[in-house]
Amino acid sequence: MESFFARYRNLLVLLAVLLAQIIGLAVQVRRTESGRNTLDASDPTGVRLIRLWADAVVTPPEQIFHAAKLGAEALWQNYIDLRHAREQNQELQKTIDRLRLEQASLMEDARQGERLQALLNFQQRYIYKTLAAQAIGTSGNESSRVFYIDKGSSDGIERDMAVITPDGIVGKIREVFPRSSQVLAINDQTSGAGVILETTRIRGILRGDAAGRLQIVGILADQRIQPGEKVLTAGGDLVFPRGLPVGDVVRVRPDPDRDSFIDVIVKPAAHLDRLDEVLVITSTEPQFSAEQQRDQATSEALKGAEAAAIKQQQKASQIMAERLPGLTDPNAPVPGTVPPGQNQAAPPQAPPVPKLLHPLHPDRFTPGAKPQPAQEQETTPPERQENKPETKPESKPDSEQATPSPTQAGRKP
Amino acid sequence: MRILATQHRRELGMRSYPLLVYVLAPLTALVLQAWLPRLLRGHTWFDLPLLITVYFALARRDSIQGTMMGAGMGIFEDALTHHAIGANGIAKSVVGFLAGSVGVRFDVDNYTVRLMLTFLLSLLSGFIYVLIYRVLLGMDQEWRGLEELLKAVGTSLVALVVYPLLDRTQLRD
Numbered sequence: 001m002e003s004f005f006a007r008y009r010n011l012l013v014l015l016a017v018l019l020a021q022i023i024g025l026a027v028q029v030r031r032t033e034s035g036r037n038t039l040d041a042s043d044p045t046g047v048r049l050i051r052l053w054a055d056a057v058v059t060p061p062e063q064i065f066h067a068a069k070l071g072a073e074a075l076w077q078n079y080i081d082l083r084h085a086r087e088q089n090q091e092l093q094k095t096i097d098r099l100r101l102e103q104a105s106l107m108e109d110a111r112q113g114e115r116l117q118a119l120l121n122f123q124q125r126y127i128y129k130t131l132a133a134q135a136i137g138t139s140g141n142e143s144s145r146v147f148y149i150d151k152g153s154s155d156g157i158e159r160d161m162a163v164i165t166p167d168g169i170v171g172k173i174r175e176v177f178p179r180s181s182q183v184l185a186i187n188d189q190t191s192g193a194g195v196i197l198e199t200t201r202i203r204g205i206l207r208g209d210a211a212g213r214l215q216i217v218g219i220l221a222d223q224r225i226q227p228g229e230k231v232l233t234a235g236g237d238l239v240f241p242r243g244l245p246v247g248d249v250v251r252v253r254p255d256p257d258r259d260s261f262i263d264v265i266v267k268p269a270a271h272l273d274r275l276d277e278v279l280v281i282t283s284t285e286p287q288f289s290a291e292q293q294r295d296q297a298t299s300e301a302l303k304g305a306e307a308a309a310i311k312q313q314q315k316a317s318q319i320m321a322e323r324l325p326g327l328t329d330p331n332a333p334v335p336g337t338v339p340p341g342q343n344q345a346a347p348p349q350a351p352p353v354p355k356l357l358h359p360l361h362p363d364r365f366t367p368g369a370k371p372q373p374a375q376e377q378e379t380t381p382p383e384r385q386e387n388k389p390e391t392k393p394e395s396k397p398d399s400e401q402a403t404p405s406p407t408q409a410g411r412k413p
Numbered sequence: 414m415r416i417l418a419t420q421h422r423r424e425l426g427m428r429s430y431p432l433l434v435y436v437l438a439p440l441t442a443l444v445l446q447a448w449l450p451r452l453l454r455g456h457t458w459f460d461l462p463l464l465i466t467v468y469f470a471l472a473r474r475d476s477i478q479g480t481m482m483g484a485g486m487g488i489f490e491d492a493l494t495h496h497a498i499g500a501n502g503i504a505k506s507v508v509g510f511l512a513g514s515v516g517v518r519f520d521v522d523n524y525t526v527r528l529m530l531t532f533l534l535s536l537l538s539g540f541i542y543v544l545i546y547r548v549l550l551g552m553d554q555e556w557r558g559l560e561e562l563l564k565a566v567g568t569s570l571v572a573l574v575v576y577p578l579l580d581r582t583q584l585r586d
Contacts, residue, residue, distance in 0.1 A: 009477070010476035010477055010480075010510070010513075010514070013476075013477045013480055013481075014476070014480050014506065014507070014510045017480055017481070017484050017506050018503055018506060018507075021484065021488075021499040021502045021503050021506070022499070022503070022549065024498060024499045025497050025498075025499040025500065025503075025545075025549065025550060028497045028498065028499075029497060029550050029551075029552075036551075036552075037550055037551040037552050038552070039496070039497055039552075047498055050488065050492045050498055051492045051493075051498075053492070054489050054492030054493055055492075055493070057440070057443075057489075058443060058444055058447050058493060061440070061444040061448075062444060062447060062448050065444065065448050066448075069452075135451065136448075136451075137447045137448050137451065138447055138448070138450040138451055138457075139447065139493045139494040139495070140443075140446035140447040140450060140457055140490060140493060140494075141457065141490065141493075141494050141496075141501075142456070142457050142560065143494075143496070143554065144493075144494030144495055144496050146493075146494060146495050147451070148447075174495055175495070182495065184495055188495075189553075190495070210555035210557060211557070273454040274454060275451075
């Protein structure tokens with residue numbers, strides 16, 4: 001037995017290592033309801049721990065490399081690249097050399113400032129709260145299109161936050177570590193984002209393919225979809241806010257798996273292969289500037305005052321309506337019905353003619369009123385006129401008075 | 414007798430390196446593998462962890478060390494992706510084992526042999542990786558032959574530079 005283990009020691013070690021890893025793989029994979037195998041969206045604790053360790057080992061050197069690269073670029077642009085020029089112009093005065101050196105330095109600063117200013121402008125214009133981050137590393141594997149940024153949970157980053165650039169969307173936060181985060185790019189095969197075509201308003205799901213191309217899947221064949229059409233986020237995936245640029249339609253091809261469906265190939269708006277600075281949307285609550293907040297408050301106040309004014313007008317018109325005389329008697333019998341107490345065999349009457357009710361304040365336009373001299377009309381109080389029996393066409397209780405408007409009264413035949 | 418001969422041959426050709434090289438070389442390979450694609454527009458035309466695994470397995474002529482180093486490098490690589498941890502580990506364990514086994518039987522001091530082995534083992538690693546995903550995990554993973562070929566070529570070209578550099582760090586009696 002001992003000789004067996006000694007003889008096959010190497011092979012046994014290999015088998016043990018493979019077996020351990022196969023068991024580890026089995027723990028991470030689960031079967032979906034549709035019968036397909038998939039990885040858990042959130043890693044088990046052990047797996048997350050391994051990722052955390054790997055990140056802790058790789059991120060600091062990556063950040064050092066990144067800083068060294070920036071330093072080397074600065075050194076090259078600020079010194080080495082200019083040394084040749086300085087040698088050529090050695091005979092020139094030292095002042096000119098110094099000025100050129102400074103100029104180059106300033107130009108680089110200006111370029112960097114311009115780039116950051118553009119980012120800042122975008123950040124200020126954007127109504128959501130964002131956090132700028134630097135891309136520092138990748139997964140090192142082309143089948144896993146993830147990259148790492150230098151901001152983590154200590155900066156307020158959380159899972160599933162959207163990552164964008166001023167050009168367009170980039171991806172979403174998949175894993176968060178204390179000082180770095182893993183971003184799943186939109187062109188990965190496992191990513192997904194709800195998108196909408198700008199002009200045709202057709203919705204679909206954006207995915208990456210094996211080659212890292214973007215495509216919209218799950219769309220019924222539609223002749224209206226043409227190359228060049230803009231693709232925007234639809235906002236239904238709870239990751240990307242609505243209306244962010246995604247890219248342009250490049251071409252349309254039939255879905256190889258499903259008839260009558262098409263795949264729309266999209267060129268990403270963001271430069272996914274050349275990412276340096278990105279923005280992480282840390283809050284989808286609108287972040288308005290002080291000026292915008294003032295405008296909003298003013299608008300709200302005006303809206304309240306307008307509503308109060310409308311309510312007051314309605315109340316006033318209601319009071320007026322109660323006070324004005326009515327044209328019809330609300331208690332008058334409905335045509336065709338016989339009032340109680342009357343003989344059923346009574347001869348049919350002529351159709352009722354609307355009767356004018358006694359107005360509270362009759363004037364010279366009141367039907368049946370005698371024309372009066374202008375002077376008298378002005379001086380006669382309404383009470384006097386009201387008490388005159390000849391001006392009272394028909395006596396009715398006050399409760400029977402309806403509320404016609406003066407114009408209605410004037411239209412009496 | 415045969416085992417003894419193999420053992421003797423292995424001990425004769427086994428190389429030793431300072432501890433720092435054992436630590437720094439894999440770590441540097443892993444960091445560069447994660448960082449360099451940023452400069453190459455996301456393309457990974459080489460597999461530095463595989464290169465280091467093959468180099469040490471061949472140099473040490475030890476299958477167990479090759480297996481362990483391959484497993485460690487592969488798991489580390491997997492941990493940096495969003496894929497299952499273990500697929501790369503299995504692939505590189507097999508590669509490390511094979512490299513260590515080959516190292517016992519062939520003269521691997523020859524650069525051409527080492528580069529050929531690196532090229533073939535790189536292709537094998539990619540193939541095993543896809544095989545694990547398709548067969549073992551039952552998941553979709555496309556085999557991209559051309560890119561794997563380019564990657565194997567790239568790894569061999571990098572090996573052309575890295576192997577002599579690492580050779581210079583070995584301890585001599």
